[in-house]
Amino acid sequence: MQYASEVEAADALYASFSKVRAEIGKIIIGQDEVVKAVLIAIFSNGHCLLVGVPGLAKTLLVQTVAQVLDLSFNRIQFTPDLMPSDIIGSEILGEDRNFKFIKGPVFSNIILADEINRTPPKTQAALLEAMQEKAVTAAGVTHQLDKPFFVLATQNPIEQEGTYPLPEAQLDRFMFNIALGYPSFQEELNIVKNTTGNTVNKINKLLNAEQIRYFQQLVRNIPITDHVLEYAVKLTAKTRPNTALATPKVNQLLSWGAGPRASQFLVLGAKCHAVISGKYSPDIEDVQAVAKAILRHRIVRNYRAEAEGLSADQIIEQLY
Template identity: 80%
Template sequence: MTTYHNDIAAVDALHQSYIDIKNEISKVVIGQDEAVKAVLISIFSNGHCLLVGVPGLAKTLLVQTVADVLDLNFNRIQFTPDLMPGDIIGAEILGEDRNFKFIKGPVFSNIVLADEINRTPPKTQAALLEAMQEKAVTAAGYRHILPKPFFVLATQNPIEQEGTYPLPEAQLDRFMFNIQLTYPSFADELTIVRNSTGGDSMTLRKLINADQIQFFQQLIRTIPVTDNVLEYAVKLTGKTRPGSPLATPEVKQYVNWGAGPRASQFLILGAKCHAAISGKYSPDIEDVQAVAEAILRHRIVRNYRAEAEGITIEKIVKNLL
């Protein structure tokens, strides 16, 4: 593993690595800069991502490309109504020697793409819950540790909701970011069509490996944060709770449930990483604001009044900021 003289040199190295990785990914994934940035922040912060977007916005391509450039193992699980927990974590089978042995499932990978995660029943969704939180799975009474680093990048289609099983709040809370992918601009779509319909294939460089990622994850934890930034993050989370004295009139009027303490933790971790990849050695309030929407979006539950009046979560979060 590469060593650095001090934390400042290490942060500079993370900043340069981020620029190199982003540039390499942009050769294949066109026009999703904010989504790429959020995915990389979550990886360096040791978090998981939920990617929400209509079909054809390169969600799977984005995850595959990130895995390639970061030189990580990658598995894709297509979630369907008949998928069972054993199809994800693996199962005990009787071997030729008449002893049971554990056959690892696709969750034993550095990056797991849970494609259309809301298409499988809650029992199977829950199989992913332990893996995401504990970085381990339990089968036949034995605990199996997952490889490090380990990330779940799940996708969800916001349009077609027939035959889906909405993720429970407990599982949504495990995701650091909820990233909304949007349609590309006209110029970006021209580039996408030109690149994807030609004969040339792109070979990407592998820029960093699993050991370096784990080093950068530890580095993010050691970045100092001033008290005013900590207080801002905790107050921002408190403002989302309608029963809190910090709540705004809009939150009291339109929100049923606000974000929990995990949101405050992710706001600080995300702000630290956002500062580091921007070349700063300590986060400020602007770094918290930069990651806040994707962290709070899936942790606030609107009431019926908000739905009837067309008040979106995004609008509520923007007003809080």
């Protein structure tokens, strides 16, 4: 897959994004910002954590994205008795008396890790290691995962009894934390209308794995000016209480801030957001467009912020 110039390639990504978004819109009604964030994460080679109540079409969204992008898809339902081998696979003794590795469901392009906070830390760690290394190790042998490799994990914010919340260090592996809200009345009306009849919308495959890998590399090659790069790094640094760039408000409201991975994701996310918006280089608005989803799970509010009812998003807005 070759283009005459990176400008032409950026135009192709912009056009592809618009088509993919419209195709997904045949099945997923509303949730435009969620779809946009998921696609930005895929083209930026990142992972997503989706937080929302049950019944908001999280599984359908991921299945639809996989279909449109012509990628393999697996859903893993996380439960308290799930073992690491249930995810990555295990070795079995074959008929020839030799051990052979049977691949687990993680060997797919897109993984839906449903209710990741319902499984013990050991099993969570197996998936998170695969996310970071893009490979799994079994019996001392390393097996590379399919590329592109993208994990969308879901958490139910309501039922917390019998769950194992992801620690901050593991949350940091996710590029985006996407908050999923209820649809509007009109959107819900359209959802019910479209899903309670006999109408079946046909989904077209618009991209493939090779094209997505190309666009992921293209996003990294997008130029960024020094002042936008500095803005992204400063925005992350401002979240760290009792440091040089921290504001008095941050010192009052946060007990912990975001690490360098947040700065990296801010830059990559801004680059991708710029291209899908028809620009060839990101500006400060592109950084701000992805900042909440990148920072909200990387800052830890203290008792004062919680007592004042301030959300992570409200604190991040004060840093712009």
